[in-house]
Amino acid sequence: MTFLPHTVPAPRRRGGRSRCLLAAVLACGVLGTPPLRAQMRPVAIQDATLLVGTGQTIEHGTVLFGDGKITAVGQDVKPSFLARKIAGQGKYVTPGLIDAGSALGLRFQSGANAATAQAADAFDRYAEDDIRAAWRDGVTAVCLPARTGSGVGGVGAVLRLLPRGDSADLVLKKEVALCAGLGLDGRPGPLARVRIAEDLRRRFQLAKEYREAWDDYADSLKEYEEKLAERAKKEAAGKEKPTTNQAAGDKKPGEQKSPEEAKGDKKDEQKDELKKPAEPAKDRNAEMLLRVLDGGLRLWVEVHDPAEIANVLDLAEQYNVALIVEGATGAHLLAARLARMQVPVVLSEPPTPLAYLAGPERYARPDDVAILQKAGVQVYFGSGRLDSPTASPQLAVRAARAVGYGLDANAALLAMTGGAARLLGVDKEIGRLESGLQADLVVWSDHPLAPNAQVERVFVGGHEVFRADGHEPEGEE
DSSP, rough: OOOOOOOOOOOOOTHHHHHHHHHHHHHHHHHTOOOGGGGGGOEEEEEEEOSSSSSSSEEEEEEEEEEEEEEEEEOOOOTTTTTTEOOOOOOOOEEEEESSSSOTTBBOOTTTTTOOBBBGBOOOTTOOHHHHHHHHTTTTEEEEOOOOSEEEEEEEEEEOOOOOOTEEEETSOSSSEEEEEOSOOOOOOOHHHHHHHHHHHHHHHHHHHHHHHOOOHHHHHHHHHHHHHHHHHHHHHHHOOOOOOOOTTTOOOOOOOHHHHHHHHHHHHHOOOOOOOOOOOOOHHHHHHHHTTTTSSSSEEEESSSSHHHHHHHHHHHOOOEEEEOHHHTTTGGGGHHHHHHHHHOOOOOTTTTOOTTTTGGGGOOOHHHHHHHHTOOOOOOOOOOTTTOOOHHHHHHHHHHHHHHHOOHHHHHHHHHHHHHHTOOOOTTTSSOSBBBEEEEEEETTTTTOOOEEEEEETTTEEEETTTTTTTTTTO
């Protein structure tokens, strides 16, 4: 039998499309094509005003990015002829805004006293309406504290608002701070406030006692092991001694000891018996609190009432922990102390009366941000607990309002970009228009704090994810 060689029939000509398709398939199979985002054309936004995110402004500048990262920023940047060019005359470009304290995309709330809960695990990456609402306001990254009522809620995280399904770089930082809340469950009255603060203080004291128990166990275990080694050494030495000469007073072979002598030998054996110390029970919640006490993790507390803020500051001083205060409706009343202790404040909208029966919103005032800044407090903006899943953060609007009441404009913009990134420990990734950082940036129709400024384009990881003109993102110029 004769076998004919296998042949592939030539594709029919259809305007060259079949050959192009075959070539593309072969290239993907042979060359191992990288993901789509790594093959995007470089993008250059030209002749725009660049607000770098450090307080620096570059007029008539160009920002060039490709493969998800910024590659060049400045007035003399010359993009290649293959780059997609976007005209930026009259436009402003900023890093993507950072919502420093948000509930955006969170789909469940951790229970009180669950220190090991992770906010990153509660984020719904498919919450398209939430994410699009943030893009409309120029927000490309959020800090998600582990939300709870009064008590410890878990560990907060920083996430980038990537398009649906693109999760490779979703979580920028999984552990930002251990989060807690005070006075968030509607229990009014000074006695209730004291009880809540004392419960949090008790948690830290129990964590210290947990560490002491493990330290004692380690010492006891070391002593036990040393005694075991010493006994083994003595037994080895005893076996090497000659036994030909019977010691005086020893019984002769076959001669039984008296009951009193046998009883004494038993007591000696019991006295010499070694008992291994019992290992303490593991407590993951206490271990998380110990990371805060050791300075490896900050304590993030959502609190609004000034009396409760004072209680939190007392706790931070007592246990020498690094503190961040969120919400902080009445923080301006303690501005001097916050500045002295170098405690950053993330201001979110005043809580709603339905959730906060004690009404701490009565302490809010329009110039609170300016008061805190003038006192030397580092202030940042967060959207807090949004009223609805699709509510927008409106960070730029709130910052502009604060500028109208005396906040420095550069400080306001920094608080939403490079400063917020530094606070959250992600300044090596986002927050500035700088070569090597993620290409998360926003094109504005005017200065972001101007009354009529609107977000026109949003890029996350180099992808255009939002356009205000109704065109589909990633369109060619």
